[in-house]
Amino acid sequence: MTEMLSTSTANLRAVPQLIRERRWWLLPLVLWGIIVALSLELQIDKIREQSTQVAIEGARNMFRMVMLTRNWNASHGGVYVPVTPETPPNPYLEHSRRDITTTDGVAMTMVNPAYMTRLIAGMAASDGGVVFRLTSLRPIRPANMADDWERRALEAFEHGEKETMGTEPSPHGTILRYMAPLLVQESCLACHAKQGYKAGDIRGGLSVSQSYAPVQAATRDGIRQTTLAHGTAFLLVLAVSWGLLELLRRRWFELAGKMRELEEAHGQLLQSEKMASIGVLAAGVAHEINNPVGFVNSNLGTLKTYTDELITLLEACRTGKATEADFVAVEFDYLKTDSADLIRESRDGLERVRKIVADLKDFSRLDQAEWQEADLNAGIECTLNVVWNELKYKAEVVREYDPELPKVPCLPAQINQVIMNLLINAAHAIDERGTITVRSGHDTQWAWIEIADTGHGMPPEVLKRIFDPFYTTKPVGKGTGLGLSISYDIVSKHGGRIDVSSKPGGGTTLRVNLPLIAADMGR
Ligand code: HEC
Numbered sequence: 001m002t003e004m005l006s007t008s009t010a011n012l013r014a015v016p017q018l019i020r021e022r023r024w025w026l027l028p029l030v031l032w033g034i035i036v037a038l039s040l041e042l043q044i045d046k047i048r049e050q051s052t053q054v055a056i057e058g059a060r061n062m063f064r065m066v067m068l069t070r071n072w073n074a075s076h077g078g079v080y081v082p083v084t085p086e087t088p089p090n091p092y093l094e095h096s097r098r099d100i101t102t103t104d105g106v107a108m109t110m111v112n113p114a115y116m117t118r119l120i121a122g123m124a125a126s127d128g129g130v131v132f133r134l135t136s137l138r139p140i141r142p143a144n145m146a147d148d149w150e151r152r153a154l155e156a157f158e159h160g161e162k163e164t165m166g167t168e169p170s171p172h173g174t175i176l177r178y179m180a181p182l183l184v185q186e187s188c189l190a191c192h193a194k195q196g197y198k199a200g201d202i203r204g205g206l207s208v209s210q211s212y213a214p215v216q217a218a219t220r221d222g223i224r225q226t227t228l229a230h231g232t233a234f235l236l237v238l239a240v241s242w243g244l245l246e247l248l249r250r251r252w253f254e255l256a257g258k259m260r261e262l263e264e265a266h267g268q269l270l271q272s273e274k275m276a277s278i279g280v281l282a283a284g285v286a287h288e289i290n291n292p293v294g295f296v297n298s299n300l301g302t303l304k305t306y307t308d309e310l311i312t313l314l315e316a317c318r319t320g321k322a323t324e325a326d327f328v329a330v331e332f333d334y335l336k337t338d339s340a341d342l343i344r345e346s347r348d349g350l351e352r353v354r355k356i357v358a359d360l361k362d363f364s365r366l367d368q369a370e371w372q373e374a375d376l377n378a379g380i381e382c383t384l385n386v387v388w389n390e391l392k393y394k395a396e397v398v399r400e401y402d403p404e405l406p407k408v409p410c411l412p413a414q415i416n417q418v419i420m421n422l423l424i425n426a427a428h429a430i431d432e433r434g435t436i437t438v439r440s441g442h443d444t445q446w447a448w449i450e451i452a453d454t455g456h457g458m459p460p461e462v463l464k465r466i467f468d469p470f471y472t473t474k475p476v477g478k479g480t481g482l483g484l485s486i487s488y489d490i491v492s493k494h495g496g497r498i499d500v501s502s503k504p505g506g507g508t509t510l511r512v513n514l515p516l517i518a519a520d521m522g523r
């Protein structure tokens with residue numbers, strides 16, 4: 001149960017939190033939302049500005065048109081029109097020839113530019129929407145007095161402003177207002193010089209007002225469209241990216257699962273390799289122990305027979321029934337030498353058992369699974385003893401140890417496992433009977449263990465792959481193909497390397513190089 005729990009958390013850990021927990025996805029999405037919102041706001045501002053600009057441009061054109069007609073009128077010093085109820089004589093116009101009569105008796109009156117503007121403005125207003133008006137801060141005609149907005153505009157013109165525009169609420173909805181100044185020209189002086197104006201002065205202004213509603217409608221349309229576009233883009237990207245993330249998440253989980261399976265499989269293989277090594281060891285050790293235990297047992301049997309005979313004789317002596325024949329029956333001299341031999345032999349046997357057990361303990365160094373300065377020669381020796389059973393029928397073992405070999409920083413139990421793997425491989429490489437030479441040596445930086453066999457050797461294509469996991473030339477079921485790969489890992493972890501040379505029929509030599517100065521390897 002605990003194991004399942006731990007593997008599942010390990011699995012979860014393999015999937016990054018950003019992918020695993022969907023709430024993290026909201027972060028980029030919120031960011032995306034903010035970007036879209038900002039863009040929308042910018043866009044709306046732009047639409048507002050643009051439609052207002054269009055309306056203002058319309059007002060400007062209107063202003064120009066009115067100015068054209070006015071200037072035309074002024075250039076003539078006023079124009080004459082027939083007197084009708086719509087065009088009565090202008091009471092504010094003081095002119096010697098204001099009212100005239102044509103030769104055929106039609107009454108004509110002079111229309112000055114301001115009056116004409118007012119007349120056209122009346123027509124435009126009744127025609128639709130646009131209202132324009134001539135105003136002044138000091139009007140001749142009181143009704144031409146500027147309203148509040150116009151007064152502010154005129155004051156601004158006095159300070160050099162070229163035009164003003166703005167919106168203003170009114171009973172008929174918001175209106176857009178535009179105004180620009182009217183400057184006194186030569187042609188104006190004919191009528192306005194008497195008020196003290198001179199060319200270049202600001203006589204007043206022409207204000208153009210129009211309903212803001214059409215502009216607002218156009219703006220609303222634009223806003224609706226851009227909002228729709230932004231919303232669609234937002235949702236589309238949201239949906240697509242969410243889908244992709246979901247996909248990624250699922251894939252990641254699948255991958256994590258596969259990786260866990262692989263790790264488990266790898267762990268199991270390492271375990272079975274270990275078990276296989278232990279199997280070899282156990283067989284060897286059993287054999288080694290069996291032998292001495294066997295003869296110690298039979299020796300004890302013989303010794304028991306001897307003591308039984310002696311006890312019988314001693315009993316007979318005590319009761320005084322012992323005869324000459326009884327003493328002769330016990331071959332005393334023989335018994336004396338033989339039992340001493342038996343005891344010595346048994347002791348030797350037990351000593352062998354003790355030594356094997358000690359070697360085993362040394363080999364695995366179970367009590368010292370830590371880094372330490374180890375004597376490699378001693379390690380080789382105890383490993384040789386442990387795997388002796390595997391070697392003795394195959395090869396003669398020649399030892400060529402470096403007597404001055406310095407101690408090497410390592411995990412002794414692991415290095416022993418490497419030596420064991422190499423020794424067993426060497427034994428397996430020998431077909432009939434051969435020699436295994438075990439050497440050790442060192443220089444200033446490295447210490448090495450060399451194991452050379454006189455076995456069948458390897459062709460280059462096999463040599464290239466011997467450190468690959470699961471690669472084996474042994475028959476199915478005879479080797480996991482992990483021995484050398486594990487050895488390679490162990491030696492790499494120590495900062496060392498394994499060199500190999502071999503040729504078919506010419507034996508194989510493997511050399512394990514270990515650095516004399518410990519590599520820093522995740523201690
Ligand atoms: C033929 C005479 C005549 C000429 C030329 C003339 N005006 Fe006027 N103007 C008048 C009279 C009269 C008024 C009085 C109010 C009205 O008729 O509405 C007036 C009014 C105005 C007003 C309105 C403010 C007010 O005082 O009531 C402005 C602004 C104005 N004129 C500017 C000009 C400019 C600028 C020119 C030259 C381009 C010009 N006028 C040329 C006669 C003239």
